[in-house]
Amino acid sequence: MAAPAVDGVIGEYSGNDLKIKATFTVFLGIALYNSLELMVLIFASFRRYHGLYFWSLLLSTVLGVIPQSLSFILKYYDVAPLWLSVSLSTIGWYFMVTGQALVLFSRLNIVIQDSTVTSRVLAMIIVNAIILHVPTTVLTYGSNFVQSSVWVHGYTIMERIELTGFCLQEFIISGLYIAKTIKIIRLSPLSNKPNRKIMYQLLAINALIIIMDIILLVFEYLNYFVIQTTLKSMVYSIKLKLEFGVLSRLVFLVQSQHDWPQNHDWPEDHHWPRSSKKSEDLL
Template sequence: MSSDSSENGIIGEYSGNDFSIKATFTVFLGIALYNSIELMVLIFASFRRYQGLYFWSLLLATVLGVIPQSLSFILKYYSIGPLWFSITLSTLGWYFMVTGQALVLFSRLNIVVQDLTVSHRVLAMIIVNAIVLHVPTTVLTYGSNFIQTSVRVHGYTIMERIELTGFCLQEFIISGLYISKTISILRVSPPSIHGHNPNRKVMYQLLAINALIIVMDIILLVFEYLNYFVIQTTLKSAVYSIKLKLEFGVLSRLVFLVQSHQYWPRDSPRVYPRPTPAREELEYHTFLDDSRDSPDYVSTPKSCELATSRHISA
């Protein structure tokens, strides 16, 4: 086992003596755990029915993703307990955290993307990436830690960069779809009246949030390619916990925008089909507690779940 790999935390515990690095990754893991616990409370307090792809992907990405991923690095880097346990916990948490968060994005995609072909391709991309990137990385993770040769360690570092880049590109594509569709909606949105247009404000918020998600992914890539392995892996947990909290807010704003229908000017070409009142009741049925007045608590539309079932059965 090389000293560089040990000091970087690639193999076993973090053996470096830099207190600032230890303090930094401990803070990142603390933030991830705090955000996850808070999000769990919000999920169970806000959802009226515990079902659907959006609910389960959000819950599992938090409970079986971010939380075990964060705990595993505390155990691994501080050498608490057997190494095989922390690595297994980290691997399982990584599966649910990364692919689970992608499914959260996918579960609300049909709100702005009406083309089922696009949705099918996004789902296929998520499935293929989960197999192609998770499996070889897992094999190399166990190999580099328990059969410690320079070849396996080098192979793991290369695969780590490939999988991180691949999953970041996946999020770039999905977030890019949201951004492009949001811009399309803004183009046909009616002008502000007396300087106030709540729908345009919501759309700008959605643009900012999706842009922030892309920026956070870029930051992770920078740390990875600068060989700050410990910082990158622990920052990843914090970043994904923030992403999941943002997703919780993004959905409510999307539904608020769709339900208002004010961005379809009556005298402009319709980019998206305008739901009839009869379909509205079916497609925008609430999944969250709709007793609250704030748009932040507007629920997940049932169309999200209906479209998801069509994706799976197709």
């Protein structure tokens, strides 16, 4: 599946390897299917359409994964003007990557009560969005439309920097969830099997997010550009579906702790478990 490092950076995929074409087509197909399914689940599950959690989840799907996936179909198969596919990819990338980080952030206060920590996480997301999105965007357009070796070389370097930076960001946020979840479970009775099951689910989900990011990094540093970019769309669609399923488990876990503050400011825009104090909000 080896492909030239520059193949796919400028214009369409020009290789003749059917395995690569089949692979990235499957990745993009799965990403689009997951996104459409998630859209249905979002509108079917939320009682009110407001709040950071709802909007970050919805926009990272509708304006993130979907245009990102479509852009690579248009670009790699050369079925649309290059400016259109590059622009769709750039917009989708913004909403997909930073949007997914905001999904993570929007539920962080469920397990972390320290406003200093959450403020620093938000600041990290904002700073990374500026210093990683902006230069990568400039180099993306330069490498595709100026088509100079200098621009292409600069883009390949920046691509690795931004992917590494955003992966480290997710490592940090997922690490906070893992550490706090373990701490919460240690405060609960060992005989509480439902809580222990939820704990293992949360740990597995956050560990899976980290593993998927590591896989993306491996493909990037092995110069499988076409595979990495299309796999990214599928990975983020999976991560968003995982994020959708993790919130109610977090709420159930935290509210089951007897020592947890009863006046906690829970998000109000999501259906809650029946054991929750907000169960009357269920439709």
